[in-house]
Amino acid sequence: MKIIITISIIILGFFYTQAQTEGEWIVPEEEAALLSPFEFTADDVKAGEELYLLNCKSCHGDPGKGNYIALQPPPGDITTDKIQHNSDGAIYHKLKTGRGPMPAFENVLTPNQKWQVIAYIRSFNDDYVQKVAVEIPETAFGGKIDVLVNYMKDENKLQASFIGHKDDETQPIVGAEVHAFAKRKFGKLTLDQVRKTDDKGLVAFNLPDDLPGDSSGYVQLSLGLVNMELYGEINKDKSLAFGVPTYLPPLNEERAMWNVRMKAPIWLLITYHGALLTVFGIIFYILLQLRNIYLEGKKNEED
Amino acid sequence: MSSKTENHYNSKIADKVANDVLKSVNIGWSFKIWFAVLVVALGVCVYSYSIQLREGLGVTGLRDYVSWGLYIATFVFFVAASLIGMLISGVLGLIGYDWIKPIGRIAEIIAVAFAAIAGLVIVSDMGRPDRLPYVFMYGRFQSPILWDVTVVTTYFILSGLLYYVTLIPDLAIAKDKLEGRPKLLRKAYEIMSIRWIHSNEQYRMLYRIIRILLILIIPTAFAIHTVTSWLFAVTPRPGWDSTIFGPYFLSGAFVAGAAAVVIAMFFFRNSYKLQDYLTKSHFDKMGKLLVLVSIVYLYFNINEFLVPGYKLKKFDLIHLEALFAGKHAITFWFTQIAGLILPIILLMFKPFRKPLPMTIISVFVLVGAFLKRYLIVVPTQEHPYLPVQHVPEIFHVYFPTWNEIAITSGSLILVIMIITLLSKLFPVIPIWEVAHDMEKKAEKQKIENE
Numbered sequence: 001m002k003i004i005i006t007i008s009i010i011i012l013g014f015f016y017t018q019a020q021t022e023g024e025w026i027v028p029e030e031e032a033a034l035l036s037p038f039e040f041t042a043d044d045v046k047a048g049e050e051l052y053l054l055n056c057k058s059c060h061g062d063p064g065k066g067n068y069i070a071l072q073p074p075p076g077d078i079t080t081d082k083i084q085h086n087s088d089g090a091i092y093h094k095l096k097t098g099r100g101p102m103p104a105f106e107n108v109l110t111p112n113q114k115w116q117v118i119a120y121i122r123s124f125n126d127d128y129v130q131k132v133a134v135e136i137p138e139t140a141f142g143g144k145i146d147v148l149v150n151y152m153k154d155e156n157k158l159q160a161s162f163i164g165h166k167d168d169e170t171q172p173i174v175g176a177e178v179h180a181f182a183k184r185k186f187g188k189l190t191l192d193q194v195r196k197t198d199d200k201g202l203v204a205f206n207l208p209d210d211l212p213g214d215s216s217g218y219v220q221l222s223l224g225l226v227n228m229e230l231y232g233e234i235n236k237d238k239s240l241a242f243g244v245p246t247y248l249p250p251l252n253e254e255r256a257m258w259n260v261r262m263k264a265p266i267w268l269l270i271t272y273h274g275a276l277l278t279v280f281g282i283i284f285y286i287l288l289q290l291r292n293i294y295l296e297g298k299k300n301e302e303d
Numbered sequence: 304m305s306s307k308t309e310n311h312y313n314s315k316i317a318d319k320v321a322n323d324v325l326k327s328v329n330i331g332w333s334f335k336i337w338f339a340v341l342v343v344a345l346g347v348c349v350y351s352y353s354i355q356l357r358e359g360l361g362v363t364g365l366r367d368y369v370s371w372g373l374y375i376a377t378f379v380f381f382v383a384a385s386l387i388g389m390l391i392s393g394v395l396g397l398i399g400y401d402w403i404k405p406i407g408r409i410a411e412i413i414a415v416a417f418a419a420i421a422g423l424v425i426v427s428d429m430g431r432p433d434r435l436p437y438v439f440m441y442g443r444f445q446s447p448i449l450w451d452v453t454v455v456t457t458y459f460i461l462s463g464l465l466y467y468v469t470l471i472p473d474l475a476i477a478k479d480k481l482e483g484r485p486k487l488l489r490k491a492y493e494i495m496s497i498r499w500i501h502s503n504e505q506y507r508m509l510y511r512i513i514r515i516l517l518i519l520i521i522p523t524a525f526a527i528h529t530v531t532s533w534l535f536a537v538t539p540r541p542g543w544d545s546t547i548f549g550p551y552f553l554s555g556a557f558v559a560g561a562a563a564v565v566i567a568m569f570f571f572r573n574s575y576k577l578q579d580y581l582t583k584s585h586f587d588k589m590g591k592l593l594v595l596v597s598i599v600y601l602y603f604n605i606n607e608f609l610v611p612g613y614k615l616k617k618f619d620l621i622h623l624e625a626l627f628a629g630k631h632a633i634t635f636w637f638t639q640i641a642g643l644i645l646p647i648i649l650l651m652f653k654p655f656r657k658p659l660p661m662t663i664i665s666v667f668v669l670v671g672a673f674l675k676r677y678l679i680v681v682p683t684q685e686h687p688y689l690p691v692q693h694v695p696e697i698f699h700v701y702f703p704t705w706n707e708i709a710i711t712s713g714s715l716i717l718v719i720m721i722i723t724l725l726s727k728l729f730p731v732i733p734i735w736e737v738a739h740d741m742e743k744k745a746e747k748q749k750i751e752n753e
């Protein structure tokens with residue numbers, strides 16, 4: 001009996017230290033208390049599933065199958081307690097910041113998309129009861145906000161105006177935080193810094209002059225108001241030609257060793273066919289010589 | 304025409320050589336029994352292959368991780384063994400060593416037989432052999448696999464040609480001396496000897512053809528085994544990622560081929576009663592050749608294992624551990640010690656270069672050479688860079704199934720069949736070359752005596 005207890009303690013101790021070495025992922029309290037601004041619907045779960053397949057599945061695997069890949073710390077299966085015991089806000093924070101091999105999705109997924117992923121994760125938890133953020137700050141703006149974007153080429157600046165419309169009244173959005181992003185291959189690149197609108201609802205961002213754009217120099221921009229609780233999700237996408245025109249040919253465009261047969265390197269084609277022609281040319285010459293031997297014998301016999 | 308002056312077969316010496324050598328060109332009972340055994344054994348193997356054809360490669364031990372197993376190891380081994388034709392006829396022949404003349408044809412028979420079946424072994428590794436034409440229809444010029452198909456075919460054609468052209472004068476000599484042999488065989492000799500009348504002009508043309516072939520076959524043979532090594536060496540995997548794989552394979556090929564020639568010499572010498580032509584001196588010299596090529600191979604082995612062993616990169620360490628002390632250790636040390644180091648030491652002493660002891664040593668060398676190919680092909684795939692996970696347990700290890708072993712044996716039986724047929728239907732010793740040499744020696748003796 002004693003032996004069993006001893007062994008159990010050792011095993012437990014082992015698992016305990018295992019858990020310790022992974023290290024706990026600590027989420028700040030106010031972040032963990034964050035709640036989704038909207039109620040999760042079946043549509044949200046569906047949208048979340050698509051986002052999960054695209055962004056998360058490659059590491060976390062198929063939900064419920066435990067086939068996540070071996071990383072340190074292990075990604076874990078989203079249906080297990082390891083992930084489900086987190087509060088909505090904690091998952092939101094972890095998605096946003098990332099850790100170790102997990103990338104930060106802050107600029108990759110919009111806040112709404114992050115909540116949709118969480119809706120999908122929660123769809124595997126039957127005990128889950130959602131709490132929605134019900135408090136809407138008093139200062140919230142209830143109307144429609146128009147965003148106008150203007151590129152000031154001479155100064156290489158981006159100017160945007162935020163004008164609100166409510167009950168036939170028009171007023172600039174004053175003192176609102178605005179962030180600007182450029183779309184890159186993975187996620188979004190923050191441009192300049194978060195800036196506040198002035199009393200005319202105007203805001204200006206300094207643009208870098210060395211940002212690679214597409215072949216004509218176009219860069220996909222996205223501007224938005226930071227504070228969603230106050231203004232809702234206000235974003236404006238625009239394509240502007242302030243980048244450096246960049247043309248990167250696809251890797252399969254030119255002749256290369258890795259390309260298809262029709263795009264084999266010229267030197268290789270010459271070497272291969274040249275060697276083949278030489279050898280088989282000589283073989284043909286030898287066959288001709290054998291014929292000569294035959295003719296020589298025939299001539300002699302006839303003599 | 305007066306060019307019909309020098310008759311290489313008209314002397315007494317040539318007559319004796321022809322009679323001695325042609326004695327074995329007949330289809331007797333012992334041959335029929337031996338061949339029947341081979342046919343029955345091959346039947347079993349063909350049945351095994353029919354199962355594989357029906358069920359797919361699932362009947363082999365090959366899975367996702369180890370997808371090249373016994374078949375590819377056999378392929379590499381066959382290609383290796385076939386190279387000896389080039390070394391003996393090509394390199395030694397061009398240098399002007401006359402002692403290789405009686406052995407030359409045996410080496411060519413081995414080259415032709417192994418090269419012919421090597422391609423077939425690849426087909427046995429295909430789950431869908433009906434798609435073989437796709438290699439030619441869609442094969443990429445950038446792929447070493449296409450190069451390999453090309454050079455193996457070319458080498459087979461060149462070896463076959465070299466075998467045939469040196470046979471022409473013998474066919475002409477033999478066609479009149481084959482009384483009591485099947486009519487079909489005599490007719491074949493008649494046609495294949497392409498009206499050879501031993502005229503000086505014909506000899507001049509023949510010598511030129513042979514010289515061209517000997518020169519051409521050297522780079523082709525180098526290409527065939529270098530390209531075979533590139534099938535592995537162009538990947539970044541531990542154990543394959545090596546810049547010396549080409550010469551490493553080549554030198555290993557000469558070891559395997561020389562051993563195969565010694566074994567064949569021993570059998571032909573005894574069962575065809577060719578003691579006068581395959582003399583003890585030939586065995587002695589082949590023994591020295593085997594030591595030479597083995598030492599070169601040992602040198603490459605030391606390079607191949609010492610350099611990565613010194614650096615011990617993470618994945619090389621896993622690979623080397625599996626070979627030196629892990630699951631492949633017994634095979635590995637057998638190939639290195641019994642298949643390489645001991646033969647080198649023993650063959651340095653004259654008594655071991657006598658026919659029987661040397662044949663026994665050669666069997667060890669040949670078995671070692673085969674196992675070495677297995678060790679080159681398989682262990683690397685057992686530890687890929689990415690972790691092996693979420694697969695059935697049997698994917699983790701490779702061991703050939705009985706089906707695979709039977710099909711592999713089938714290809715070896717086919718090789719033996721080709722060697723048997725060629726050596727039974729045609730003289731295994733080049734009559735004209737040997738007679739010519741003996742005549743020259745006799746003349747020299749005569750002058751000295753006077």
